[in-house]
Every structure is written in C-alpha cells, then in structure tokens.
Amino acid sequence: MDPATAEASGAEVFSTPADRTVRSTVPSAQNRAASAADGQDLAFRLESWGTSAHRMVAYSTFSGATGPLSVTISWGDGTTDTVTADASEPLFRDHAYAEVGAYTIIVTATDPATNTQAVNKVTVKTMGSDFTPHAPLRLLDTRNGTGQAQGKVPAYGGASLKITGNGSIPDGVTAVVLNLTVTNTTSSGHILAWGTGRDRPDMSSINYAPGETVPNLVIMPVGRDGYVNLDNRGWESVDLIADVTGYFTQTASNGYTSLSPTRFVDTREGQGTAKGQVVGQGSFGVQVAGVGGVPKGATAVSLNVTVTNPREAGHLTVHPSGQAAPTASNLNFTAGQTVANSVIVPVGPDGRITVRNGSWQGTDVVIDVNGFYTPDSKAAYVPSRYGPSRLLDTRKTGTPLAARDYMHLLYAPNVEAHAVNVTVTNTTGVGFLSVAPDPNTPEQYENGTATPPARPVASTLNWIAGKTAANLVQTTPGDKGMVAFWNQGWQDADLLIDYYGHYAAN
Template identity: 55%
Template sequence: MSYRRLAASAAVLAAGVALVPAPAHAADPASGRPGPHGVARPDRVGPQQREAAAFTSPADRSVRPAPAAGEAGAASADAARNEIAVGLKAFTTSAHGIEVDATTTGTANTVSVSVDWGDGTAGEETSAGGQTLTVPHQYGKPGGYTVRVTVTDRATQASAVNQIAVWTQGSHFTPHTPKRLLDTRNGTGASQGKVPAHGQVRLRVGGNAEIPAGVTAVVLNVTVTNTTGGGHITAYPDGGERPTTSNVNFAPGQTVPNLVIVPVGRSGYVNLHNGGWEGVDLIADVTGYFTKSASSGYTPMDPQRLVDTRNGTGAPKGRIKGYGTLTKPIEGLDNATAVALNVTVTNPGSDGHLTVFPGSGAAPAVSNLNFGAGQTIANAVIVPVGPSGEISIRNGGWNPTDVVIDIVGYYSPSGPNAYVPLKPDRLLDTRDGATWPWGPLGGRGYVYMPLADGFPHTKGFVLNTTVTNPEGAGHLAVAPDPNSLADYDNGTEQWPPTPTSSTLNWTRGKTVPNLVQAGTGPYGIIDIWNQSDADIDLVVDLFGLYEDN
C-alpha cells in the first residue's frame, strides 16, 4: 500500500464549514514520497457554526442627568435633555470580544460617546446625532459585564446614560473531583434499566454534585456497556436539536468509553441518545465543567509523552501491578489546575479498568477506560491536578498492565484561551464519496486540516475522531502541521515529522472513537495520521474551539 497524504478543510467561525476538493499535487520522484491531495481554501459560505449572543437596552431606558446649578444655557439644555437618548445593542464576536452599537436620538449635533466597559477600562468616541456608532472591545477574562454608555451633545451639553448587561461567548474551566453522575445499571442519576433502542436518558448536571446552575458545558466520561447490538451514543444539550454526529460507537458485547465535552441546556440537563437497535447501559462520570466566569483558561501543547511504563519514560519501568497505583507529579505547567491527556492501556494481563484522579489518595469510584486481557485501548482524559501537584493512575484489573500517557494541554488561572461550544458538525468522512473523492486514508498517510488558517486567535479544537473499517491494527496520531496552507497550495510543503504520540488504537475490523483536543500550531493546520500499514476510514466531528483574547 502506497503512502498517501490527504487534505481536509473547514472554516470554523461564524461563516461555517465546507470541504472543497482541489487537484492533487504530483509526487516527488527524488524523495520517493507521493504528493499530497489538496483542498481549496475554506469556503466561508457554509452553514452558521457560531451563534452570536445579542443583548439590547432600548433608548427609552436612557437616564438624563439634571443640569448643574448655574449652568450656562440651562433653559435650552433642559429642552435638549428632554429629547436626547441612546439605544444600545451588543453582540458577541469571539470568545472574549463584543461589539456595542450605540444609536443616539433626539439631536442632530455632534455627540461624544463615552463607554465604560465594566472591566475597569473605558474609551471615548465621536459620532453624529441620529447615527449608530459601533465600538468593539476585548475582555481579558470571560464573564458577565455591565457596559455603561454616556452620550453628550457637544453644542448643548445635554447628556443621556444607558447601560446593558453582556456575557462573553467564551467560558473557563473549573475542575471537579471525579464523580459518577449516571449509572443505569443501579439507578444512579436516572431510572434503573437499559436505555432503550433510539431512546435517551436525561442527565441533570447544573445544580447536581456541587456543579453550579448556569454551567455552559460539562466534561463527562461516557461509557456504554452491556451491549447486545451495534450503535452509537450522541450527547447534546437538553432542549436542543439532536445532531447527526456521534460521541461513542459500539459493537455487540463491547464496553466502550469516550470523553465528551457537551453544552448544558438552560434546564441544567444534557441528553444521551442511544442510536442503536438494542438497549444499552450508560455510565457518566464528571471531571469538570465550563462557566462564563473567570477560572482556568486552556493552554494547548504539542503532544508530548508524559509516561510510558514499557520503557521507563516518566515513571519506573514495568507494568502497574493489579490494583496498584502510579502517582505522577505534574511539573512546569504554570499552576495547572487540570491536565488534558490521552491515556492508553496496553499489555494488560486481565480484564479491568483504569481510573485517573487528582492527588495520591484513594481512587474515586469512577473509571476512565475499560479493557480486556491483551487489549490496547486509549481514551482522552481531563483530570484535576491535586493540591500537591500530582495525578494518579490506578489499575483496576487483577493483573499488571502497561500504561502510556500523552499530554496535549492544561488548564490554569493564567491560561489565555476560553472555550466556545459550536454546533456539532461532521468535517470529514472518508466513506462519503460525494465530499471526499479519495477514499480511505492509506497506511502511514495523513490528512491535513487547515481549520484555523487565517484565524490566529483560534488556538485549539475539540474534535471526535472515529476510525472504522481498518484493514489492520494501528493507531491514530494528531499533531500541528509545520507547513502553511500556502506551502500546500504552492507545492512547497515538507513532509512533517512523524508524531511520537498516539490518540486511539484499533485492531483489524474494529470501529474506535476518541475525543481529541488539538492545538493549531503556527499555521492553524492540524494533521491526523494513520499510523498503520493498512487503509482506514476516518470520521472527524467538530464540537468546539479554544480562542484567546
């Protein structure tokens, strides 16, 4: 099987997402490497992906200060004050950004427009009476702010004040001690019993387990078990339309976990839909949540190997014994409150489960991934860092197992990036010839995805990757691309270094999903690698992004 390099593209912002195939570059005979299949720049005419929030305070809410005693021209100013007003509309433009439209009425004169942004900063502009002035602003932290606008008629000194409450689009992360919110096997968080075919369970998040009301999104480890047929699980906010994307895929007899970052409905609930033809049991453990208040922002990293017990990287060499625990210090990450990891179990001597938790004490009654004897399986993990700067990994199996951990990012009070949930969207499905004419992704090849090309403030994406129809065993790797989109368009790209990290592992014929928090690197391009010698089909779904200010 020849190597292939393919490209997928999406504009991830207010404009939308589209895949636009373009001609393939010719192979380079001198290097022996085949040329990449390319795509055009993102089509920005696609469906709306980011829903901008709007806030309004009409002109009739304006307050007109009384004239100061002895003010010159008080009579004429009084008349003017009875007319001048300012109407306000505000719109979110990014994770931290807003625009305020201030429309002055009641005067045709030039006006001064003073804006107090509610974060300790202010500014002043000039506008014509009867016109709308648009003023942008970037907040340093996500949250709610009161914007106060004062307009002053420069001829009469008449003034009016109006204010508007706004909320940023982005949210910060708050770690939560891992806790089980749902287990349909015993009635935790829902009625006891399997979720029926094409049915769903409604899970309370806001106001549950010390999670505050008003959370915007929640981090759950969702596990499907006791499966008798194949299918998939879709997580989505209560009260919203169920998307066509998937979070967890399963086959008969499988127990499959996957990390989910899902928006929470206004009711405080999320829904977990069973897209299979038979009933399944569902388990959901929480490790954190997002709110529109300053807490911990995200810092993406190029994937780095943190632990590999097979060769002694970051921990003593040798498998973690049955029911044993490995404690790992988290160092050099600027007061990290939580870390984003990809955790892989390999060479297990028996069935079991792995639990990743903060600190070095007793493990909580939750799980991050489940495994069978001899199986290699991975799952994304977001875990709080304990007070002493440590995390622990407990082997819940009878016999020893090797563990491999890659770190892809971390959360901290100084983290610059806020999370913005997006309408779930399928970016790539190599099975769909209508949108992807090149078929399966070949062994040792990669797909390059210029998701943030041209948008330097977008620093990371939350994706769900699914490998299906694999013709052999292997693993998937995700890493930033060192080439620019111009390099690909001009045919001057260099073959990227092969990543040493892994995102998910599969065996022949199995369908395996895993969440990915992918950094965008220097040029906003993400590479997804098939690290096997055989073809695979690849599905990539988009769920959100991280953006700085």
C-alpha cells in the same frame, strides 16, 4: 457586522431598547438658560455580542439628534473609550476583557448642540468560559439507578442527565467534561451526547459493537435548564455511565495552555514510574506539576491515556493524588487490547495524579500530556455556536485517509487548541491515529508548495481490523491555524471529525 448578522451566525445578542435611555442636561450647562434637556429626544438602542473568547462589541443606534455626538463607553472593567460619533450612523466599538465573566457596559452620548446627555446600559457575558476541576464523580449509571431510574436506555431512546446541582457543580454552567461509557451492548450503534435546547446534531460521541464496553471523553454544552441529552442510536438497549471531572462557567477560574504531546509515563520503558506492568488492583503516582512544561500550580491536566498488553479485562481510573480512587473509570479494556482515551483530571495538592489498574491482572500504561489548566492561563473555552457538529466524514467524500499519510484541516488563526472528537472506521488492519500541528498555510496547499510536517510519534487512538475507534483530542494548531491528522497504519481508513469548540486567549 450588525446585530441581525451576529444573531444569524449563532452569537447571543444582549440588547437594551432606546426607551430605556436616561436623559439629562450636560452638567457644565445646567445653569444656562438655553438648556432644555427635558425637551430633547436623544436616545439610542444599545446592543452587544461576543466575537471571540474575551472580546465584546458595543453597537449603538441613535435617534433624536442629527449632528456629531461625544460618546464615552465604560466597559465595566475599569476601562473607557471616548469617541466622536455621527448620530446618523451606528456606532460600532469592540473591547477585549482580561478575564471572562459578566460585565455592564454603560454608554454615555452627549449632544453639544442641545447640551443633552443620554445614558443607556446593557449587561453582557463573554463567549469564553473558564475551567473548574471537579473530583471525579459518577453522575449516571443506569445499571444501579444512579442519576435516573434503574434500567437500560432503550433502542433509539435517551437519558436526560442533570448536570447542575450535582456535587459542587453550580448553575450557569456552559459546558461539562464527562467521561461516557456504554456497556452491556447486544448490537452495534452509537451514543450521541448533546446539549438540551438545541437541534440534535448529526454526529456520534461513542461507537459500539455487540459485547463491547467503550468509554470516550466529551466536552458537552449544557442547556439553560442544566441538562445534557444522551441518546442511544442503536437497535438494542444499552447501559450508560457518565463521570464528571470538571465544568466551564463564564466566571474567571482556570484558563488552558496547550502543549505538544509530551510522554510522561510508559511502563514498558520505566518512564515516569517503575518499569513493568501495573499489577492487578495496583496503582502508581505521577508527578505532573513542575515537570515537562506543566507549571507548578496547575489545577488540572489534559492527557491521552493508553492501555496496552493487558492480561485480562478491566478498567483504569485516573484521579487526583491524596484521595481514594473513585468509582469513576476513565477507560475500559479487554485482554490483549490496546485502547486510548482522553482524560482531563484535577491535580492533587502535591502536584501529582494517581493511576489505578482496576483489573485483577497486570497491564502496561502510557500517558501523554497535551495541555494544562491554571489561573494564569489566558485561553478560555468557546463552545461551537451551533453545538457539536460534524466537520468531516471521508465516507461521504469518497477519499479515505491514506495509509502512512495525513490530511490537513481546521484552519483558524489565533486559537490555542481545538476540542474535536475523531473517529476511525472501515479499518482493514492494525494502526493508530496521530493529531499534530501543521506549520503550512492554506495558500501553500492551494499552490502546491506545502511541505509535509514531521511525522508525530504520539498516538491519539488505536484500532484493529474491522473495529471503529473514537477519542476526544485537544489539539494544538500550527502557527497558521492548521492541524494534521495522520494515519499511522499500513491500510487506508475512513476518518470522521466532530467539532466541540476551541480555546482562545483573545
């Protein structure tokens, strides 16, 4: 791949022109009368781009020399490569950094025919970003003027939300974890979250109907100006709420490790807490660090939280232990509703999180853990190069997700987890969606030898007849990169998959 191809694929290309080359006489040849470095024209353009979360390319194109060159590449992390290069051909080398971050690559080319040494350098940033937890903080509430002037977001209008500078969120953020909530709706529509400086994607972040309050978690690219866009794609105005629980930067912090969905809490069974509904305005603690595959020292956990059997409308808040419940909410529910939402929440210093029922009546709560963040985890987050994008819409293919069946998607090897938004619509009965690793390969599906994976039991989202439901999932692929999307209901339904990005350790 050359720089033009890399740029066309959406990669950020860092470059330094050939006229920035610094030439000198080779130190061992300084006293030779034949050396005349000032008269030589050896120079080279140096370009670099990321090919994965931790891996960068150094691409050099030479001029002013014709023979073999001795080239040393200092990668900026204490490691070097020394190779022999043909001056008439571009030199392509790649390197994997142990940690994400900014590095200065210095390339030194020596022409033995003229005793000339040429040096050029370029400063780069890895594609991958690490996660920093943030105590739940409300950045936007159009009902009371938090984050922007008070007042609903108009039909087919939008809110521009400043991310950097709020709370402890620094400049240079690449992506942010937001829990978005739409409320006070009077018609159907959807909310679209997307990074500034990009084309508006053809997808949705939240779908809503009249009178609904609907939350959903997003991992959203942040524009270079520190903002994200929140668009109301409906025919009537709505109120929007946005709560932050973490952000990603190209600075070494916390990587991600995925888990097969593991049930930590089920109040119906007394698992992880006392048996019985969480009382109105009540709360309970959950030990997560050091339990069920989550190590001690975990700074945050990725959860799927489900409310079921609520006696009246309310909301649920998940927050780190040891602090008062914030005004932020993670999911909203009505009486009798079963609803799920993804949650990424910091872990308290004692390794626990707290769950609070904001309703005045009791409800059951189910919590599945699907991953965690620690300084020792190596997988960094790589946002989609083109911003969030739609991978699948069965309404357009004409083949819905069949009842009690699955479809496979997202072939990508060497990935720790994918971050996708899944939406189920055109439902005619009650059901739930499960997302799980698929051990098959693409070739097995092509030649008809694939074996259906074991049916999972954990739910990603729940629906009832006539409703559209969406949820973020950080899903672990199988060994060959495949993911299975299961319709656990008894009627067909349409499935939409919007891609945010992935975590990778290489």
